[in-house]
Amino acid sequence: MRILALLLALLAASYLGGALVARRGRGTLASGAGWLALGAVLGPQALGLMDGPVVAAFRLIAAVAVGWVALAVGLEFGWVGGRRIRLGALLLGTLGSLACGVAVAAAVGGALAWLEPGAGFLARPDDLVLALGTGAALADTGRDLFRWGAGVAGARGPLADLLAEVGDGDDLAPVALAAAAFAVAPGGVAVLAPAARVGVEAGLGIVLGGLAAALLGSDFRRNTVLGVLFGTSLVALGLAAQLGLSWIGAGFLLGVVLSLASRHREELRALALEVERPVVLPALILAGAMVDPRAHPRLLPLLVAALGARLLAKGAQGALVVAAWPAARRGGGVAAGALAASGPLGVAVGVAFALRFPGPVGGTVLAAAVASALAGELVATPSARAALRAAGELRDEDPPAEAGAAQGGRA
Numbered sequence: 139m140r141i142l143a144l145l146l147a148l149l150a151a152s153y154l155g156g157a158l159v160a161r162r163g164r165g166t167l168a169s170g171a172g173w174l175a176l177g178a179v180l181g182p183q184a185l186g187l188m189d190g191p192v193v194a195a196f197r198l199i200a201a202v203a204v205g206w207v208a209l210a211v212g213l214e215f216g217w218v219g220g221r222r223i224r225l226g227a228l229l230l231g232t233l234g235s236l237a238c239g240v241a242v243a244a245a246v247g248g249a250l251a252w253l254e255p256g257a258g259f260l261a262r263p264d265d266l267v268l269a270l271g272t273g274a275a276l277a278d279t280g281r282d283l284f285r286w287g288a289g290v291a292g293a294r295g296p297l298a299d300l301l302a303e304v305g306d307g308d309d310l311a312p313v314a315l316a317a318a319a320f321a322v323a324p325g326g327v328a329v330l331a332p333a334a335r336v337g338v339e340a341g342l343g344i345v346l347g348g349l350a351a352a353l354l355g356s357d358f359r360r361n362t363v364l365g366v367l368f369g370t371s372l373v374a375l376g377l378a379a380q381l382g383l384s385w386i387g388a389g390f391l392l393g394v395v396l397s398l399a400s401r402h403r404e405e406l407r408a409l410a411l412e413v414e415r416p417v418v419l420p421a422l423i424l425a426g427a428m429v430d431p432r433a434h435p436r437l438l439p440l441l442v443a444a445l446g447a448r449l450l451a452k453g454a455q456g457a458l459v460v461a462a463w464p465a466a467r468r469g470g471g472v473a474a475g476a477l478a479a480s481g482p483l484g485v486a487v488g489v490a491f492a493l494r495f496p497g498p499v500g501g502t503v504l505a506a507a508v509a510s511a512l513a514g515e516l517v518a519t520p521s522a523r524a525a526l527r528a529a530g531e532l533r534d535e536d537p538p539a540e541a542g543a544a545q546g547g548r549a
Contacts, residue, residue, distance in 0.1 A: 212393020
């Protein structure tokens with residue numbers, strides 16, 4: 139009965155959160171930091187209202203949410219609203235997030251080697267999986283902050299468009315890094331080489347994406363579409379989990395192929411975002427509750443190394459954006475800080491690793507993802523607000539104070 143009551147409470151929270159988002163404007167809000175903090179307070183490490191057995195009972199909900207986030211990211215990849223992302227912004231977002239993920243992975247690997255002399259730099263398989271997973275969780279720029287700017291705060295103009303495009307265009311790198319980490323991990327389809335595992339994962343997503351497009355055909359009845367989306371995403375999740383592959387990669391490619399192959403791509407993206415709210419909000423609370431500060435004996439220095447590398451890499455990417463685009467220069471140097479935003483995609487990666495690699499590896503990746511979301515909230519939200527005001531693109535001079543702490547959707 140207790141688990142059922144908590145499940146109903148999570149569903150009520152998702153409903154109220156979705157209603158809050160709908161009232162405050164189109165699109166989603168910033169990072170979901172408020173929901174993560176709520177989960178941490180309710181979790182076994184704090185008040186204990188959601189203890190270990192309860193969190194374990196909700197693991198399936200968290201896994202389904204990860205699959206849906208991956209699907210929604212794939213459906214939206216390369217698009218902002220109804221328009222394509224400019225090639226320059228797409229390349230900068232992709233290369234910038236890849237560089238950030240690699241920098242974070244290198245920093246974590248270096249910290250592990252320094253903290254445990256004699257272990258070598260990423261010489262142990264678990265160290266390599268941990269480093270790649272942390273890099274994947276911290277690589278992207280959370281797009282939800284820029285949806286907040288457009289939908290809630292009323293930001294309109296070249297700088298707002300540019301930030302949204304860079305934030306939307308950098309999802310490929312974290313998905314690829316997560317796939318690499320799952321591929322080199324022991325277990326799963328051990329008879330296959332890592333490259334072959336990635337190929338199987340990609341083939342799974344591509345085949346299921348084509349199947350979903352064929353099932354939809356010319357029909358766009360809401361119930362039919364939801365059934366196809368949930369059905370194919372659950373099949374991708376189940377098969378990838380059984381094979382020890384990254385269901386984030388499979389779900390992402392499913393969404394990309396479906397977006398390319400279906401004539402209903404715009405309606406699909408809008409519907410995925412709408413349904414995402416009640417799916418992701420409980421998952422954010424669960425993610426906060428799953429964080430364990432004792433997951434790794436060297437957790438604190440690893441988090442410092444990972445977050446420091448991320449802030450430096452995102453700062454360099456932001457400086458490049460400011461130097462390359464006149465629209466960014468209108469916002470001043472503070473516009474670079476906006477790219478420190480994190481969001482539900484990174485948290486979803488953390489949850490996926492916590493489910494697949496329970497213990498020090500998964501616990502560290504999840505803790506890093508949650509810490510990044512909280513740190514990004516402190517840096518990116520005021521930076522974006524100041525840059526948009528400086529560029530004269532922020533219409534609402536006093537946006538709701540809680541807008542940056544609520545989350546109605548993903549990354």
